[in-house]
């Protein structure tokens with residue numbers, strides 16, 4: 001099989017994996033072999049950094065391998081080349097090949113550090129959500145809103161993945177990438193996620209948000225995202241830490257809605273959960289007991 005065919009096949013399988021994401025014109029075909037640009041400012045900065053450094057690596061590769069291949073061909077033994085033993089120690093060359101990589105590293109570290117600082121700045125968030133990983137699913141708690149729920153692999157995927165289920169996974173929509181209850185978030189709002197775990201180490205990974213954070217029992221890791229104002233749709237992710245038998249069966253779905261839609265959803269869900277949790281009002285005391293209490297009082 002030619003390299004071209006292999007790459008095309010790879011592109012196809014990558015396309016199948018992300019076909020469930022909302023269509024974004026710029027990420028079709030070859031672009032799907034690359035990391036996604038995502039739907040936040042930070043995710044695009046990460047993408048830009050990744051591309052910048054990728055091209056630096058390509059340039060270094062071309063120069064180093066070019067010089068090596070050219071030297072191998074030009075100075076081969078069959079052409080009567082004799083090894084130059086005078087370049088074993090050359091201070092000037094050694095200084096140059098130390099300083100040049102240092103300059104390249106600094107040039108890469110400065111923009112990377114700037115983006116890292118921004119990624120770590122979780123201050124001034126408008127909404128805080130606690131994310132707890134467990135074997136095998138996620139729990140989402142909207143802090144101060146009275147809303148908590150679990151998010152598991154959807155029933156259709158769960159049935160199809162059973163050994164000998166007889167269900168063809170290709171007939172299941174978003175196979176292994178769908179959940180029963182997605183994480184609902186607003187766009188245009190800075191959302192802070194507090195990530196932890198209840199049993200073993202998991203990792204909350206949603207590439208279109210530019211987030212991949214370990215969920216560690218006893219620790220709270222912070223991350224934040226602000227989806228572009230006006231962008232709505234579903235984002236899909238996975239647990240990215242080998243966490244046990246069903247590690248591959250705890251996907252993440254983020255449902256991004258407008259601020260107004262989100263507020264209405266949060267209010268409704270809070271009311272529903274409050275009602276569900278309310279104690280059943282005690283039945284009215286029997287008439288005779290009430291009468292005797294009144295008499296004795």
Ligand SMILES: [Cu+2]
Pocket residue numbers: 133134201202203239240241242243247250
């Ligand atoms: Cu996990």
